[in-house]
């Protein structure tokens with residue numbers, strides 16, 4: 001990382017820390033990638049009161065007025081918002097929604113999450129950030145988790161402790177700060193970074209707690225997908241106000257590099273048609 005990059009990361013991390021301390025994230029948000037303040041509105045994608053904007057400096061697309069970490073513990077917890085979001089989708093596009101529910105079996109085609117992640121995480125300690133009830137990790141590893149929803153964190157903790165791990169109930173940054181340097185052999189950020197108000201500071205912390213040979217698996221919605229252009233604000237990647245960052249492979253790579261990672265794109269062959277970006281991060285050499 002050169003000196004300009006390290007100054008930039010320091011600025012973004014400090015701003016994130018101010019927001020985290022003061023719970024001011026519902027009033028204003030800096031660009032999570034470059035710390036810039038100038039924004040262009042994306043009115044066609046905003047659903048009142050939620051404002052989607054693009055950074056005028058680096059083009060990163062994000063939600064300008066996310067809810068606070070405190071609200072995510074109960075009132076705006078993932079499980080509560082999922083119910084509200086499903087109701088919105090049913091209201092705005094009943095036919096498509098029914099079709100999607102009627103063909104839900106397609107999501108179960110292919111290997112389960114633990115089987116998919118067995119290829120990436122073979123053994124050792126693995127941290128699942130935003131672990132929900134904690135059923136994503138393969139049985140060959142020692143599971144750890146961070147989960148902000150009190151209800152879900154309790155369930156995950158009970159199941160992880162039986163096999164030597166544990167789950168911390170906290171926002172991701174406070175949670176990951178509780179672990180020592182190089183503590184983990186793997187970190188799972190599956191459908192998580194799009195939810196995190198401060199993704200760059202989180203990746204910096206992930207770099208710190210990861211073993212030299214460890215890997216991070218990241219999956220986020222793909223803002224560059226053809227489907228987003230076709231479906232507009234009805235694209236499945238928009239969730240209000242759950243999703244606060246809208247990555248392209250380019251902005252994800254820039255953020256990974258600033259955090260000290262090399263990014264390896266897994267679904268490069270069909271990326272433009274895929275609603276998700278799937279990558280493995282390794283510590284930069």
Ligand SMILES: [Zn+2]
Pocket residue numbers: 031032033034035036055056057058059060
């Ligand atoms: Zn920016």
